Amino acid sequence: MAKQGTTTVETREQRIERDTITTPPAAAPAAPVRVPAAPVTAAPALDPGALRDLLLGEWRDVRLAARSRMLDPVFHLQDDERVADQRARVTRTLHALLETGAPRLPFPPEFGGTGDAGGNLAAFSEIVTADPSLQIKAGVQWGLFTAAILHLGTHPHHERFLDDAIELRVLGGFAMTETGHGSDVASIATSATYDPATEEFVIHTPFRAAWKDYIGNAAVDAHAAVVFAQLETLGERHGVHAFYVPIRDEAGEFLPGVGGEDDGPKGGLNGVDNGRLHFTEVRIPRTNLLNRYGDVAPDGTYSSPIASPGRRFFTMLGTLVQGRVSLALATNTGAQVALQIAVPYADQRRQFPGASQEETVLLDYPEHQRRLMPGIAHSYAASFALNELLHDFHRVFTGEHDTDAARQDLETFAAAMKADVTRFGLDLIQECREATGGAGFLAENRFGRLHSDLDVYTTFEGDNTVLLQLVGKRLLTDYGRQFKGAPPAAVASIVGKQIAGKVAGAAGVTALAQRVADSGSSAKASRALRDRAVQEQLLTDRVDVTVAELAARLRPAGKATPEAAADLLGRNQHELIETARAYARLRQWQAFDRAVEGLPAGAMRRALTQLRDVFALDAIEQDLDWFLVRGRIGRQRARAVPATLDALLAALRPQAVALVAGFGYEQGHLRAAIATGAEQQRQDEARAATRTA
Amino acid sequence: MAKQGTTTVETREQRIERDTITTPPAAAPAAPVRVPAAPVTAAPALDPGALRDLLLGEWRDVRLAARSRMLDPVFHLQDDERVADQRARVTRTLHALLETGAPRLPFPPEFGGTGDAGGNLAAFSEIVTADPSLQIKAGVQWGLFTAAILHLGTHPHHERFLDDAIELRVLGGFAMTETGHGSDVASIATSATYDPATEEFVIHTPFRAAWKDYIGNAAVDAHAAVVFAQLETLGERHGVHAFYVPIRDEAGEFLPGVGGEDDGPKGGLNGVDNGRLHFTEVRIPRTNLLNRYGDVAPDGTYSSPIASPGRRFFTMLGTLVQGRVSLALATNTGAQVALQIAVPYADQRRQFPGASQEETVLLDYPEHQRRLMPGIAHSYAASFALNELLHDFHRVFTGEHDTDAARQDLETFAAAMKADVTRFGLDLIQECREATGGAGFLAENRFGRLHSDLDVYTTFEGDNTVLLQLVGKRLLTDYGRQFKGAPPAAVASIVGKQIAGKVAGAAGVTALAQRVADSGSSAKASRALRDRAVQEQLLTDRVDVTVAELAARLRPAGKATPEAAADLLGRNQHELIETARAYARLRQWQAFDRAVEGLPAGAMRRALTQLRDVFALDAIEQDLDWFLVRGRIGRQRARAVPATLDALLAALRPQAVALVAGFGYEQGHLRAAIATGAEQQRQDEARAATRTA
DSSP states (O other), rough: OOOOOOOOOOOHHHHHHHHHHOOSOOOOOOOOOOOOOOOOOGGGOHHHHHHHHHHHHHGGHHHHHHHHHSSSSGGOOOOOOOHHHHHHHHHHHHHHHHHHHGGGTOGGGGGGOOOOOHHHHHHHHGGGGGGHHHHHHHHIIIIIIIIIHHHHHHHHHHIIIIHHHHHTSEEEEOOOTTTSSSSOGGGGOEEEEEEEETTEEEEEOOSEEEEEEETTTTTTTEEEOOOOEEEEEEEEEEEEEEEEEEEOOOOOBTTEEEEEEEEOOBSSOTTTTOEEEEESEEEEEEBBOOOOOEOOTTTTTOOOOOOOOHHHHHHHHGHHHHHHHHHHHHHHHHHHHHHHHHHHHHHHOOOOOOOOOOOGGGSSSSHHHHHHHHHHHHHHHHHHHHHHHHHHHHHHHHHHHHOOOHHHHHHHHHHHHHHHHHHHHHHHHHHHHHHGGGGBBBBGGGGHHHHHHGGGGGGGSSSSHHHHHOOOOOOOHHHHHHHOEEEEEHHHHHOOOOOOOOOOHHHHHHHHHHHHHOOOOOOHHHHHHHHHHHHHHHHHHEEEEEEHHHHHHHGGGGSHHHHHHHHHHHHTHHHHHHHHHHHHHHHHHHHHHHHHTTSOOSSSHHHHHHHHHHHHHHHHHHHHHHHTTTTTTOOOHHHHHHHHHHHHHHHHHHHHHHHHHHHOHHHHHHOGGGGGHHHHHHHHHHHHHHHHO | OOOOOOOOOOOOHHHHHHOOOOOSSSSSSSOOOOOOOOOOGGGGGHHHHHHHHHHHHHGGGHHHHHHTTTTSGGGOOSSSHHHHHHHHHHHHHHHHHTTTSSGTTOOOOGGGGOOOOHHHHHHGGGGGGGGGHHHHHHHHIIIIIIIHOOOOSSSHHIIIHHHHHHHTSSSSEEEOTTBSSOGGGGGOOEEEETTTTTTTEEEEOSSSGEEEEEEEETTTSSSSSEEEEEETTTTEEEEEEEEEEEBBBBTSSSSSTTTEEEEEOOSOOOOOOOEEEEEEEEEEEEBOOOOOOOOTTTTEEEEEEEEOOHHHHHHGGGGHHHHHHHHHHHHHHHHHHHHHHHHHHHHHHHEEEOSSEEEEEGGSSHHHHHHHHHHHHHHHHHHHHHHHHHHHHHHHHTTOOOOOHHHHHHHHHHHHHHHHHHHHHHHHHHHHHHHHGGGBGGGOOOOOHHHHHHHHHHHHHSOOHHHHHHHHHHHHHHHHHHHTTOHHHHHHHHHHHHTOOOSSSSHHHHHHHHHTTSSHHHHHHHHHHHHHHHHHHHHHHHHHHHHHHHHHHHHGGGSSOOHHHHHHHHTTTHHHHHHHHHHHOOOHHHHHHHHEEEEEESHHHHHHHHHHHHHHHHHHHTTHHHHHHTTSSSSHHHHHHHHHHHHHHHHHGGGGGHHTTOOOOHHHHHHOGGOOOOTHHHHHHHHHHHHHH
């Protein structure tokens, strides 16, 4: 029964009780955990501009330019629109975006582009501050539909289709997912059967489960689609291929044989018109097969530059990696916007009188620090790791370093980051919403819409659970590879030592780590936990040891029946997924550490070192049971983990506002009533009035 | 770059790799954890009707009647409405709800009621299946505004205001929260100063932070409000009191001196018109003070039946407890609706070919069991605990057992349940949304709207973080009380034994628990973990030991300066909050256990015993580091916790659909496309077509 905002039954009596807790008259034996306070860095020393530049990395200028474009209100989402109006607005805005010229940049020079793959992808994610629907609508049009023509088609396709697609004369869908198959693209059922008599492909939907579904642009705007279908010619199937298929006429009516329906309102992103498509023996010219990786000659002969059907499929879908990178970037952007709204508010808002009878600032409550500040660390870590991911992406996609191994590494890294950042970002936005109370629920403060719009990022472009399994399997495969050709006894010895934690890095690290494991005081354990070498060893162990354990447990699968092998894998599925998550965190810690180690001595380095420590301690605390069970952290020393984290948060607390200012968004990006300093004004007014009275 | 729905780069090669993982050629030394499989209960034996009746408890009939009323489409929320339309529809629906007669039932017989406090509160929460906005709008009108007149007013107020409020001739706001003070009601700044010359109170808002905010009905519909303000008479302040204040005229315009603004669109619940109100020397008759707990005579003399101002305040706000109970009930209802949509879909949906080359049903993946099935256990546990809470609520509010101690227990229990259920419910709805992929993001499948509408339940009617601190402090106070008058040496001994885990229940339990701690095989540990006495001991220890530790650590606060005491409390705030969460889980486990123990032997008892075990194992797993650090669970034995949970989930998996069918909602409540069996039909069609081909 209710109104928004929070009410309470805490009485003044209870409040007094809160500060003077009734406790037993004698001390209990458990010694309190004493950890040395982390040094408090001086508050005014941090320069948000320098932090921003560090976070933006090598594509700073193109990113800032993109950010700046998004200050134009024409791009900003509106509250309280019906779905049809929201869609129409975003479609108009798409044209406004084209007018800035930015969407042309990722394409070849003859289409107005620069070939700056990394920079353009980074810039693209900035759209999310204006309107996630616009980001996704643009992604559908240029990142999927047009990019598929570019990457899966050949010169004639570029000549015929690319300019219209880039210039929005033809809006298109990327018709891959079917109602019956999302994550498992290889099992889609739409068929493309070649008819040599007319030199046409016949696109056909055999049953309801094979309808294309959730396809952006399909409900209203798309006049064509890149349709993925099982290619069949001369009675033989050659796997999934992509076809350029016109679907609507000038009047916007479906062409003969094409049908579909609107996916209707969604939990968010309602500026994108998602819909379903189906095809009843729709004929397209042979030359509409996007034939870079597989072609059919007029007589029906199939040919491909890639012999293995599996590798061919993998190559064709490889271009999807850019979607994953961009979703991770965009979610981190959304999380940073949320933090840049919530943290300054928490630094102004007061609630409940403290010891001095003045009301306490929310962010001075240790619990509030726990709710918001590890998110700052996580977001910094994600930024640094995403910069490395962008760097790898750029080198692969510009051809600077485009090997099979580099592509596989890129895909594993992208999968891990996409799954981890979309998860933490969504949870963090929700935490910001709740930490700002009733105000956080108002549309004027952005959180609800950010959450609902970014929600689907957890399951599209690769369901997070599926992606983490891919990462986990890659870790297992890499692990197995290192033993190729080694004699079994040597392998057993290595593995045994790894699992028992006997393989350490430098001797000094082992000694330090030992202090965490079981000896020394809480203070020593706490100091060790703030040592970067110890952090790296613990976080690396968390991945490597579990991978070794899993590999040993899964070994019998190789000789088992398929059923027994599947059962064995299933029983270890949860741990495999958790290990992939730990791997994502390790990559982020390493990137954070590299960024910190590259800084000159000074206030910024000190603060970011503490923030890296927060990231590490938070990750270790989350998996504390793992470290305890494996003896990496001893029972008594384990208490130093939360205590050290608390001390770090208290030490960094004066820097919290500067750290989020370092994200560098302006009021025109934040557009939140509580981010304007209004709360401080209200309190100053209230205090002045109280003093006068 | 994207569309909704999931895409993938998993190739057939990768898929094969998934089933035949590359592993090292030699076994690693870590022994796999082997736990005995839990007995699989026969799938057809569970009767959803019997489960439903058990879950509905003592107010089964009134709850079923309320549920049945909510099948009428007039009450159902609509997608894609603008805020003004949604508000107008919900206001109309409120009148339709009154026509059913149900809103009159909680009131005294002379106003058409039955006095069935527990039954009516339970029935009220069923509205959430139709439209959470309607539930909250009804809650504002009858549960807050009208209930305040009833509980805080006296006979003349009932005569003057109650009938109009109940019959919706006057819609009203419950104007307690201010922009500057939500959780800390005692600090609100709106004043009500008595003027003996005119026998009027002057209601006044001194500054912007004192505007009433987030007030339901205030933006449009309210013609009056119960306004909470600091009562001042004859130059003396007497604390927060409630006043009946007319705010709008017949034409809907603010009365002189009253102003306000619309809170605008929100993250959800947009059927409720929340707004802000302020008062500039608004005069109301002396008799508009709701004077049950404090009155002002015509000459300005203040009097109250409750001498202590703190206790008076506490008593006045005590009626808010019904809001907390109802929010917990409603969120659990929302969570059950989500599960009854997501689980049957997971039982039909297939993705990726399994060992037999037939595609695997999602719920057969152990990770999918982990994502959805602990939620089933949590929701059952919440239902049983909420039934006990309702029982206590009924006895207090009907006067059957209305003592100070009973009220305090009720408030602690309600605070714990409200905080825990609104948290788990929201997270569970999100998990259901993500576990159903792209389909889960469509409005036609309900999850997004359920999440956004129930989101604010975590912070209104008592912010969860504030409530958990109240619970934690109550635990500390109760703990301290048991030592009153005991000699210090005896206390030290008792506390020491408690913390060291030497105080156990029956000797048999200790022996069993010891198997979990450090001796015996994994199999023995697993059996012990499925023993209800061991579960109770572990979950009780989790609360009691931490409370004893915290009490010892906080003991110096009694003699410290206020600053030092606040600092000490702050450093233990996080642990106190976590302990309160553990207390909420303990209460739920106990209620679940009582429900199971009350069942006759048979399939239902077997299945629910396993489900109770899932709840316990999930709770223990979440706090596994705590149990390890305190030596309650040994390092080697800790591995039996996740393994036992996995085994239980696998054993219960065939019952998952029956268990959620036990929530008893009909298609007219679920109203989700994926809850209709459409997925099964699509797959049957696809398989038939594939066989034919």
